[in-house]
Amino acid sequence: MEGLLGLNADFSARREGFRLDLKLSIPPGRTVALLGPNGAGKTTAVNVLSGLLAIDQGRIELVGAVLDDPGAGVFVPPEARRVGVVFQDYLLFSHLSVEENVAFGLRSRGMSKESSRTRAGEWLERMGLLDLARRKPGQLSGGQAQRVALARALVTEPDLLLLDEPLSALDVSTRVQLRRGLAEHLEQFTGPRLLITHDPTEAFLLADEIHVIENGTITQAGSADDIRLRPRTHYVADLAGSNLFLASAHNRAVDVHGHRLQIADDFEGDVLVTIRPSAISLHQHRPEGSPRNAWLTTIELIEHLGERVRLRTGPPLPLTVEITESAVVELSLSEGKEVWVAIKATEIGVEPE
Amino acid sequence: MKPARGTGGPPVLLIILGISGLAVFALPLAGLLARTPWAKLGSLLTGDVVTDALGLSLLTSLAATAIAAIIGVPLAWLLARVDFPGRTIARGLVTLPLVLPPVVGGAALLFAFGRRGLFGQPLNEATGLLLPFSVWGVILANTFVAAPFLVITVEGALRNLDQRYEGAAATLGASRWTLLRRVTLPMIGPSLVAGLVLTWARALGEFGATITFAGNLQGRTQTLPLAVFVALESDRDAAIALSLVMVGVSLTVLVALRERWWKGF
Numbered sequence: 001m002e003g004l005l006g007l008n009a010d011f012s013a014r015r016e017g018f019r020l021d022l023k024l025s026i027p028p029g030r031t032v033a034l035l036g037p038n039g040a041g042k043t044t045a046v047n048v049l050s051g052l053l054a055i056d057q058g059r060i061e062l063v064g065a066v067l068d069d070p071g072a073g074v075f076v077p078p079e080a081r082r083v084g085v086v087f088q089d090y091l092l093f094s095h096l097s098v099e100e101n102v103a104f105g106l107r108s109r110g111m112s113k114e115s116s117r118t119r120a121g122e123w124l125e126r127m128g129l130l131d132l133a134r135r136k137p138g139q140l141s142g143g144q145a146q147r148v149a150l151a152r153a154l155v156t157e158p159d160l161l162l163l164d165e166p167l168s169a170l171d172v173s174t175r176v177q178l179r180r181g182l183a184e185h186l187e188q189f190t191g192p193r194l195l196i197t198h199d200p201t202e203a204f205l206l207a208d209e210i211h212v213i214e215n216g217t218i219t220q221a222g223s224a225d226d227i228r229l230r231p232r233t234h235y236v237a238d239l240a241g242s243n244l245f246l247a248s249a250h251n252r253a254v255d256v257h258g259h260r261l262q263i264a265d266d267f268e269g270d271v272l273v274t275i276r277p278s279a280i281s282l283h284q285h286r287p288e289g290s291p292r293n294a295w296l297t298t299i300e301l302i303e304h305l306g307e308r309v310r311l312r313t314g315p316p317l318p319l320t321v322e323i324t325e326s327a328v329v330e331l332s333l334s335e336g337k338e339v340w341v342a343i344k345a346t347e348i349g350v351e352p353e
Numbered sequence: 354m355k356p357a358r359g360t361g362g363p364p365v366l367l368i369i370l371g372i373s374g375l376a377v378f379a380l381p382l383a384g385l386l387a388r389t390p391w392a393k394l395g396s397l398l399t400g401d402v403v404t405d406a407l408g409l410s411l412l413t414s415l416a417a418t419a420i421a422a423i424i425g426v427p428l429a430w431l432l433a434r435v436d437f438p439g440r441t442i443a444r445g446l447v448t449l450p451l452v453l454p455p456v457v458g459g460a461a462l463l464f465a466f467g468r469r470g471l472f473g474q475p476l477n478e479a480t481g482l483l484l485p486f487s488v489w490g491v492i493l494a495n496t497f498v499a500a501p502f503l504v505i506t507v508e509g510a511l512r513n514l515d516q517r518y519e520g521a522a523a524t525l526g527a528s529r530w531t532l533l534r535r536v537t538l539p540m541i542g543p544s545l546v547a548g549l550v551l552t553w554a555r556a557l558g559e560f561g562a563t564i565t566f567a568g569n570l571q572g573r574t575q576t577l578p579l580a581v582f583v584a585l586e587s588d589r590d591a592a593i594a595l596s597l598v599m600v601g602v603s604l605t606v607l608v609a610l611r612e613r614w615w616k617g618f
Contacts, residue, residue, distance in 0.1 A: 050524045078523035091521040095539040104535070105525035156526065 006030070006192040007160050011058030011068070013048050020044045020216040026160075026192035033195045033207030037235065041216040042196045043088065046164045049194070050085050051078030063159045079108070084158030088165040088196075090149035092137035098148050099124065099133040105156040123151040127185075142170040143178050150185055161186075161193045167202055176351060179205060200239040201272065204228075205246070212236050228320075237303070237310065243275040243319055249350065259317040262292040262345045271350050277310065277322035279347035283340040284331055294342040299335050302328070313341055382600065389597060390590045397594035405572045406580035407598055413488065413576060414556035417495035418503075421552045425503040426538075426545070432504070433511035447504050455498055459565025462494060466566075490567035491574050498562050499555035506548030510541035550610050554603060 006027040013020045020041040026032045034042055047053035049060065051067065054075055060068040062083070067076045092101050099120050106116035124130045127147045137145060146166060153161065166182060167175050183206055186193055197203050203210050204224040211221040212235070220232045227236060228244065247254040249267035254260070256273060263273075281287070287294050301312040309328050311321045319341065333339065390397070397403065431437070432444055450458055466473040466484045477483055484490045518540065522532040538545065560578040567574040569583065577599050584592035 047520070050520075052520045052523065078520070079526050079528055081524070083524060085521065085524045087517065087521055091515075091518050093518065093522075093536060093540075095542070104522070104527070108522070108526035108528070108531055108535075152525065 005063055007049075007194070008061040009049065009058075011048065011055040011060055013044060013053060013055045015044055015053065018044070018216060020048070022048075022213075022218065024194070024211065026194060028191050030209065031186055031193040031195055031207045033197055033203035033210045034213050035197055035200060035203040035210050035239070036213035037198060040213045042198075042213060043164060044216075045194075045213070046085065046087075046162050046196055049160065049162055050083045051076060051081045082156070082159040084153035084156065084161045086146070086149045086153050086161075086163045086166050089169055090137075090145050092140075092145060092148055092152070094137050096136075097133065098129060098135050098137070098140070101137065101148055102151045102155055105152060109156060120151075120155060123155045127151045141174075143174050143181075146170070146178060147181075147185075150182075154185075154189060159191050161189050161191060162196070163193070164196045165198070166195070167199070168197075182206065201244060204244055205272070212239075234305075237320075243273075243277060243280075245273045247271055247273045252345075254348075254350065256317060261317075261343070261348060263348050263350050264346045265350065267350055267352070269352070271352055274349040274351075275319065275343060275347065276349075277320045279343065280319060280321045281342045282311075282321060282323060282327070282331060282333070283342060286340055287342045292345050293348075294340055296338060297341055299333055299337050299339055302333065302335055313339070385593060385596055385600070389593050393590060394594055394597075397591055398598065400591065402571060402575075402580055402584070402591065403595055403598065406575055406577045406595065407602075409488070409491070409572070409575065410557055410577040411602075413491040413495055414499075414553055414559075416492045417499055417556040418549055418553040420492070420496050421500035421503045422549060425500050425548075425552075426507055429504045429507035429511060433508045444508075447501050450498050450501050451505075455559065455561025455563075456565050458497055459494060459562035462490075462497060462562065462566040466490075466493065485566055486568040486570065486574060488573060491563055491576060494562040494566045495556035495559050498559050499552045502551040502555055503548035506544050506551065507541065510544030511537070514540055546610065550607065554607070557599070557603065 006025065008025050010023040011021075013022075018041065022041075022045055024032065024034075034045060036042055044053065048055055048068075055068050055070060057070060059066065059071070062081070065076075066072065066074045067081055068074065092098075093104065096104065099117065102123055103116040103120035106119055107113070111119070121130070121133070124133055127150065129144065129147055129151065132140065132144060132148075137148070140148065146169070150166075163182075167179060170178060179202065186206065195203065195207055207224075209221065210224060210227050211218050212227065212233070213219070214233065214235050220227060220236050227239070245256045247256040247261075247270075249255075249263070249269060249271045252264070252266055253262055254267070254271060254273055261273070283294075286296075295316060297316070298314045299311055300314045300318075303310045304325070307325060308322055309325055311323070311333070313319050313321060321341070331339065428447070432440060432447070437443075463470065463485060465471050466476070468474065468477060468483060468485065473484060482489070484493055514537065518536055519532050522536045527535065558578055559576070560582065563574070563576060564579055564582075569575050569579050571580075575583070577595055581592050581595045581599070584595055
């Protein structure tokens with residue numbers, strides 16, 4: 001049976017007038033992102049999967065064993081599940097040292113003080129936290145706290161790893177750097193991983209598969225490209241509309257899926273490229289003058305959003321473009337029509353990945 | 354007092370009222386110290402009445418504090434965490450001894466646990482135990498009057514505690530007891546200690562309920578406050594000495610605990 005070793009969940013859960021319906025399968029070694037706005041039910045999903053909230057209908061299975069099935073009268077309480085959770089805000093125990101925090105799960109599961117300390121020490125070393133073992137959580141930076149939370153969740157060798165907004169407690173400048181570290185740590189965990197986030201960049205970069213959640217239901221699921229290029233709801237379109245690409249940079253130019261774009265500054269190596277849909281201009285003829293990035297393409301989709309119009313362009317580099325209604329009329333644009341795309345080098349956002 | 358540039362000093366009215374407030378607490382103590390017969394103090398303090406009362410007060414107030422901890426913390430947990438019918442009434446009942454005149458509390462205890470009391474009579478018939486006019490009576494009266502301080506302090510702390518921490522402990526494999534012992538109680542530690550200290554201090558000073566329910570028998574139920582009351586009529590110097598002992602004991606414990614536990618609290 002497919003996914004027998006991973007997570008298989010198909011349930012609905014009610015909580016204070018809110019209802020969450022979720023169907024999710026995650027095989028071992030795969031990261032699924034649950035991407036959605038605040039209040040969409042993301043934290044409820046974490047509570048349900050970790051056993052802090054019982055479901056009303058359906059079934060949750062992990063590594064072939066049933067965790068929750070109201071129909072069959074099965075409910076495994078959180079302390080008996082093998083689910084590691086990195087909570088939003090990390091929730092490190094402030095009265096315990098870093099080492100005691102990491103050893104907490106081992107001690108709770110009956111391991112002796114001696115061996116749990118040794119094991120915790122190994123994880124602290126792996127996470128580069130050995131020097132901080134005696135510190136209290138209050139004395140840690142955001143990035144250090146995140147690694148302690150990750151070590152605390154992983155030290156018990158769980159069958160499922162849940163990460164609830166693991167980067168949102170950090171400031172923007174450290175986030176980019178820590179995202180990279182997180183990606184490496186995720187790679188080392190061989191079980192199924194579920195990343196809860198409201199940040200499309202995080203989802204696109206860290207997950208193999210994205211499930212978009214809105215008002216308690218999954219509105220779209222697929223790869224980053226599926227979501228980006230074929231958005232099915234306004235929320236997804238707004239998320240995807242940011243034109244986000246992984247690219248490699250060299251000499252004031254980036255290579256995006258084999259397509260070369262001129263950029264304003266010098267970068268080298270892997271970068272994240274963003275282009276705002278409203279920063280892209282469309283022309284009937286080859287544009288003259290300043291825009292150094294211009295190519296001929298076709299209009300694949302036109303979507304009217306009141307005053308604004310959102311278009312998707314075809315190869316060589318599919319983009320989401322946003323222009324005014326009057327511009328559409330002026331250029332007499334329609335689906336299938338050829339058009340010139342132009343982007344100024346200064347309008348292309350580049351950050352090191 | 355020259356105010357720092359740009360900040361302005363504290364308003365004069367506030368200074369006057371604040372100092373008056375301090376005087377309310379300081380003047381009675383000054384009066385006590387001024388009348389103290391320092392030369393006789395040594396012999397007064399080693400007298401039977403004083404040592405009996407001091408020993409009994411320490412024993413009963415600590416016993417009441419221990420009982421308050423054993424039954425008060427679970428009660429606080431129930432009030433804070435379990436949504437049972439009548440919770441509001443239960444909360445009111447716990448608060449009642451704080452506002453009730455202690456004499457009334459003592460009378461109520463007598464009607465409940467006295468020789469012919471609602472529960473006292475069957476208890477006496479079954480076990481031969483008589484609570485009134487015994488050390489147990491003093492401890493019960495102390496607990497009744499003082500335990501609400503612990504319950505209310507701990508309940509407030511439990512309600513303010515972010516319960517997600519307990520959830521996190523549960524996902525790490527902690528049983529209900531383990532998370533109570535290793536997460537909940539340590540996290541409310543400062544409030545728990547504060548509640549215990551307040552309870553102990555209130556029990557040490559208990560007068561009304563004790564004299565009504567347990568009487569005033571030297572060596573058996575005569576605690577320090579009772580001994581002070583009796584001595585005021587017969588031996589003023591002894592009353593002052595007893596009072597000084599109470600001030601000394603209370604102040605020592607409060608200061609010691611403040612240094613150790615209440616820092617940054």
